[in-house]
Amino acid sequence: MSSDCTGKRLAACVGLLVLGIFTPACSSSKSQAAPRHTTELWGDMKAVVSVKELMRDMLDPISDNIFDSVSVVVDKNGTVEKAPKTEDDWERIRIGAVTLAEGAYLLKVPRPFAPPGDLNNSTGPNAVELSPAQITAKVEADPVEWNARIEALRNVGLEALDIVRRKDVNELWDAADNLEQACENCHRSYWYPGETPQFYGKLDRRLRDLQRPRPVGPGTR
Numbered sequence: 128m129s130s131d132c133t134g135k136r137l138a139a140c141v142g143l144l145v146l147g148i149f150t151p152a153c154s155s156s157k158s159q160a161a162p163r164h165t166t167e168l169w170g171d172m173k174a175v176v177s178v179k180e181l182m183r184d185m186l187d188p189i190s191d192n193i194f195d196s197v198s199v200v201v202d203k204n205g206t207v208e209k210a211p212k213t214e215d216d217w218e219r220i221r222i223g224a225v226t227l228a229e230g231a232y233l234l235k236v237p238r239p240f241a242p243p244g245d246l247n248n249s250t251g252p253n254a255v256e257l258s259p260a261q262i263t264a265k266v267e268a269d270p271v272e273w274n275a276r277i278e279a280l281r282n283v284g285l286e287a288l289d290i291v292r293r294k295d296v297n298e299l300w301d302a303a304d305n306l307e308q309a310c311e312n313c314h315r316s317y318w319y320p321g322e323t324p325q326f327y328g329k330l331d332r333r334l335r336d337l338q339r340p341r342p343v344g345p346g347t348r
Contacts, residue, residue: 174238177259179245181238186230186280192223193287193306197299210296220299221291227306228284234277239263247318255321262317276313283309 176184196216198209211217240259241247249258257265266273283306290298 172233172236174233174236177239177241177245178234179241179247181230181233185233186227189223189226189230190306190310192219193227193283193299194303196220196223197296197303210299211294217291217294220287224284224287224291226284228281228288231277231281231284234280235274255319257318257320265317272316276309276316279309280306280313 196209196211196219200207200209211220240262246258248254248256249261283302286305287299287302290302
């Protein structure tokens with residue numbers, strides 16, 4: 128066998144060896160890569176209920192796990208403070224936090240704002256709620272605000288989840304306040320924007336007028 132032939136075979140063996148070293152590495156890299164077509168794999172998310180139903184049947188009830196976790200009740204029997212003490216108490220708050228944090232993103236799935244035929248309290252001269260069509264128009268005009276409201280709600284769920292991990296009772300008060308603020312800010316923007324400070328001032332004046340004693344005398348009854 129000539130030296131030239133031997134050299135060619137040696138070069139071929141070295142080439143195969145190098146290819147064998149790098150091929151598993153490439154295969155491993157490809158196998159660990161994230162799936163590229165997740166929509167094709169999992170499918171698009173499809174809404175089952177309206178925003179109003181989602182809030183009523185899921186997000187609002189589960190938020191009570193956080194709202195009701197701490198409280199102070201003062202009555203004729205004295206002052207009663209409520210706070211989580213057992214693992215079951217903290218578990219209830221954790222369930223609320225996780226469901227709120229994950230469930231808030233369901234508001235990003237396109238869905239009607241109310242069930243068919245439900246116009247909210249949007250009819251009549253003193254209506255203070257927006258109709259589903261008006262809410263839809265407002266969201267389409269400024270989707271950034273809608274997403275910001277959703278993120279604010281989700282952040283409270285994340286905050287509560289962190290509190291549960293640390294079992295910090297004192298911070299639960301802040302979480303409950305933040306949750307109420309996030310809910311009210313969204314409702315005032317999209318559900319009943321007519322309920323402004325001026326609206327409540329006018330309502331308060333009406334209530335005071337109703338409670339004011341009527342004059343008694345001739346010609347009055």
